Amino acid sequence: MLFSAGGVVSAMLMPIHVLLFGLAFPLGWVDAPSYEHLLALVRHPLTRVYLFILCSLALFHWAHRFRFTLYDGLQIKHLNELINTFCYGGATLGTAVAAYLLWRIP
């Protein structure tokens, strides 16, 4: 379930995020938002919740999908304890980092 929620969230939200922050702002296609505007946005509790959900669900989507890609793609199912720890552990760790960072915005 986390996998499909993550898939929907990543599909809907990531493209515009990457387009803007990854290409449009660095390349100057549009004026990048000022530091103050971004900070004000990110301070808002709704933004924090939005970012947390985006990051967490996307990470669990990756974890689940990558686990099976490693199993089926690289045929290394015998390493499943290692793979599971890496994937789901990584997603949990990332979620914790996201929560910490979002909590600590001044």
Add this chain to the structure above:
Amino acid sequence: MNNPTEYLPRSYHTRVSTYWWLARWASVKFILREASSVFVAWIVVVTLLQIRALTRGPADYAELQNSLRSPLLLTLNAVSLAFVIFHAVTWFNLAPKAMVIRLRGKRLSSLAIAAPNYVAWVVISAAIAWILLRG
């Protein structure tokens, strides 16, 4: 012979090569689709780095923006964008297969289920762009 079943193989598993998927374009596409999840995770990392930089102050944020302009990161993010869009398109196109909705006895066409996803995608993207750009 004490126990003949000791010497019989239990079941036969063919050894599958690690590169089995390269044999057909269809399986290459499949692996590429699944690999898009790696780029999704990368974007989460970039987003978290941005949040951290915002928290630390304008100098840190400016520094991160500069590194985002480096050719390496620009290329990586451009590739990520391609993969993230690929993920979205393949995901929305799968929705009709996952959701079978019947209206008055007839199954809704694939387009009727996939299209609203695309519309929502455009609307949501526009909303996010507006929120970010109006400052």
